[in-house]
Amino acid sequence: MVHIVGAGPGDPDLITVKGLRLLKEADVVIYAGSLVNEDILNFCRADAEIYNSAQMMLEEIMHVITLAERAGKTTVRLHTGDPSIYGAVQEQMDVMTERGIEFDVTPGVSSFLAAAASLKQEYTIPGITQTVIITRRGGRTPVPDTESLKKLAQHQTTLCIFLSINLLDEIKRELMSAGFKSSTPVAVVYKASWPGEEKVIKGRLDTIVKQVQEANIDRTALIIIGHCLNSENRPKSNLYSPKFSHMFRQAKF
Ligand code: SAH
Secondary structure, three states, X not given: OEEEEEOEOOOHHHOOHHHHHXXXXXXXXXXXXXXXXXXXXXXXXXXXXXXXXXXXXXXXXXXXXXXXXXXXXXXXXXXXXXXXXXXXXXXXXXXXXXXXXXXXXXXXXXXXXXXXXXXXXXXXXXXXXXXXXXXXXXXXXXXXXXXXXXXXXXOOOEEEEEOOHHXXXXXXXXXXXXXXXXXXXXXXXXXOOOOOOOEXXXXXXXXXXXXXXXXXXXXXEEEEEOHHHOXXXXXOOOOOOOOOOEOOEOOOO
């Protein structure tokens, strides 16, 4: 049996209770070494076989899994954050399905959620935006033209941009040409939740590139853009308003 598990964003305490139990029991662990905090491997059994997938190709990963299956072992495939977001996990699941290998998936806390926690920020502020777009800039992995930042930005939602901190200058120019003002608030969170390593930078579209350069951030960072970050004149939600009734509470006025 193979368990695909989201390790969470970096803080080892942010793996789920279920993910932790599976990790503690596993005979074989294959972890995404480029981003998973290796401290989380302290939870593994002393005799677990541990592989770092950063140095492996798809077929090698599948080979380790296939051998473990033949030996009746349990494998945990440990992904960073949540496996469903830029996890390159679909191709692994497809091969397992083809080969008749039984697997399940345990979700994890994605880094964009850890970034909101670090920023003490809600992404969906009533009256401002009710939509969060998760995206990236095209690099070696292309992004379809229909999803260009310029097009996505027109909706003026909260944008969480992954895998793109090295393209921040380009992102800034594209967003401005899509109608975001130079004063639009932007936050960059480096290594969200990693104990002792996290950096949080808050700025505006016209200041953020310099701020990020000065902080020497060139990887493992998320870019959050949108009016939700603007702390002035925020409307309040209906949910806790005294004028609003819902299934669990009557209006007071
Ligand atoms: N599946 C992961 C994302 C993997 S893609 C998740 O759900 O978070 C790798 C990218 O995720 C990085 O380039 C960076 O943009 C982002 N990332 C991953 N961990 C991060 C963290 N702790 N803090 C900030 N960004 C992070």
